[in-house]
Structures are given as C-alpha cells and as structure tokens.
Amino acid sequence: MTVALETYRKKRDFAATPEPKGRAARKTGNSFVIQKHDATRLHYDLRLEMDGVLKSWAVTKGPSLIPGEKRLAVHVEDHPLEYGDFEGTIPKGEYGGGTVIVWDRGTWTPIGDAHKGYAKGHLDFDLRGEKLGGHWHLVRMHGKPLEKRENWLLIKGDDEFARPKGSDDILEERPESVKTGRDVSEVAGEAPGWSSKTGRINTATKVRARPGAATPDPAKASQKAFPEASKFKGAKKASMPDFVAPNAGDAHLGGACRGPMVA
Numbered sequence: 001m002t003v004a005l006e007t008y009r010k011k012r013d014f015a016a017t018p019e020p021k022g023r024a025a026r027k028t029g030n031s032f033v034i035q036k037h038d039a040t041r042l043h044y045d046l047r048l049e050m051d052g053v054l055k056s057w058a059v060t061k062g063p064s065l066i067p068g069e070k071r072l073a074v075h076v077e078d079h080p081l082e083y084g085d086f087e088g089t090i091p092k093g094e095y096g097g098g099t100v101i102v103w104d105r106g107t108w109t110p111i112g113d114a115h116k117g118y119a120k121g122h123l124d125f126d127l128r129g130e131k132l133g134g135h136w137h138l139v140r141m142h143g144k145p146l147e148k149r150e151n152w153l154l155i156k157g158d159d160e161f162a163r164p165k166g167s168d169d170i171l172e173e174r175p176e177s178v179k180t181g182r183d184v185s186e187v188a189g190e191a192p193g194w195s196s197k198t199g200r201i202n203t204a205t206k207v208r209a210r211p212g213a214a215t216p217d218p219a220k221a222s223q224k225a226f227p228e229a230s231k232f233k234g235a236k237k238a239s240m241p242d243f244v245a246p247n248a249g250d251a252h253l254g255g256a257c258r259g260p261m262v263a
Helices: 003-010 081-085 114-120 218-225 248-257
Strands: 031-038 042-050 053-059 070-079 088-090 098-110 122-129 133-140 150-156
Touching: 031 053, 031 081, 031 122, 042 070, 042 081, 042 098, 042 114, 053 081, 053 150, 070 081, 081 098, 114 122
Parallel strands: none
Antiparallel strands: 031 042, 031 098, 042 053, 053 070, 070 150, 088 098, 098 122, 122 133, 133 150
C-alpha cells in the first residue's frame, strides 16, 4: 500500500463508495483541482499535485478573490491523482458522503521550493485555472493543545485577478462544474459511477443475448399477443372493412393512430 494514500484508504469502504481507490503516480506533475463537495456541510476541496498525489485542504467557505481575506482550510489526507477527475455521489454513511463536482481545475506553480514551503507551513503559488488565477498563499496556523486537525488559511494575493470588497462573489457567480456544466443539485440524484473492482461503471451497458440463443420472431410474438378470434364463444369469421373511421376520442393521438403507409 502506498504510504501517502494509506489514510485516504483507511477512511473509505471501496465496496460501497464510487470514489477511486487510487495509487501514487507521476512525481513531477503540477495539476490542481477544486471540488465543490456537498457533504455534512458544503465546502470546497483544494487539491495540489505534489509527489504523485493530491495534497488536500477542505476550504470551509470556499476561496475568496478579495486580497488578504482569510479562509479556513483544514488539511486532510492525501488523495490519488485520479480523484481529481471524480464528479458524482458518495453514498450516505460513507466517509465524505454527499455530492461532488469539479468546480475548477488547471495547473499550479510554486513560488520558491514547494517542499520546503509545505514543510514550513507557508506555500506561495500561482494558479492558472478556468475560474481562479494569480497569486495565492496557504499558511499553517499554530495548533492548539490536543487539537487533532491541522488548520491552514487560504489567502488571495493582491494582483490583477483579485477583486475589491463588495464585488460579486465568484462562488455565486460561477457555481457550475467546469467538467460538465452541471450544478451540485443536478448531480445529487446520480447513481454511483465507480466500482472498486471494475473501475468506471457504464450505466448504458446493454444486456447481451446468450450465445446460441434463438432470435425472437416478431410475427410469432404478434400471434401470441393476439389469440385466434374463432376461439372466443359466439365469434364468427368475417372479411375486414375497406375503411375504419377513427373515434373522436383518439383525436389527441394525432399521427399515432394512423395505420401504416402503403406505397
């Protein structure tokens, strides 16, 4: 088991959740993703690719474009790279149960040495996403005694991508997924889209006929559906009329009540 993803896997039952089990991958990528996650509370998961995994923070109120405004970002377990593409539902009762959409994605560039900054608790970086851009800071707060979670702050730098106080909130202005264009509510009723055994589930899979099975004959099926009229008591054989007028009550069916066209 990859050490970086050990905590991630321990918290999940992959027989029940559609989330990817994942594995550590390339060591040199620089992707980032922000997933809007409607779980017990709505929040935004910021994930930065580093050392083959996604370093992750749960930003409780989401990112702000106002420079200097501090947003609490709780450091959580590393996630596999393939999780960055995950959009769908996680069963209720499972860890993180709820709905996930890909709110933003792109690349990030550390300013200075990323590993030293991460270890020190002060990451400076630039984002180049579909919604967010420019200079950002992640700063680790001093923990309180016996406090289990590791709290950081996500802060927007003052640059051309920043917005002044009182301007439109990017979270309300752009609530949709950059992957599918859907909002959280449109994904919430979706069936799980990932199996821990087989990977992605194709919900459009058709049922295949057994090898050697006979192909149904439509004519015979029709004969079974409409029994012989002479078997009914009192029924007499007669020739079909040249024309049958439609009932007035069938007028709403339009063309659906017409017989087949004859060339």
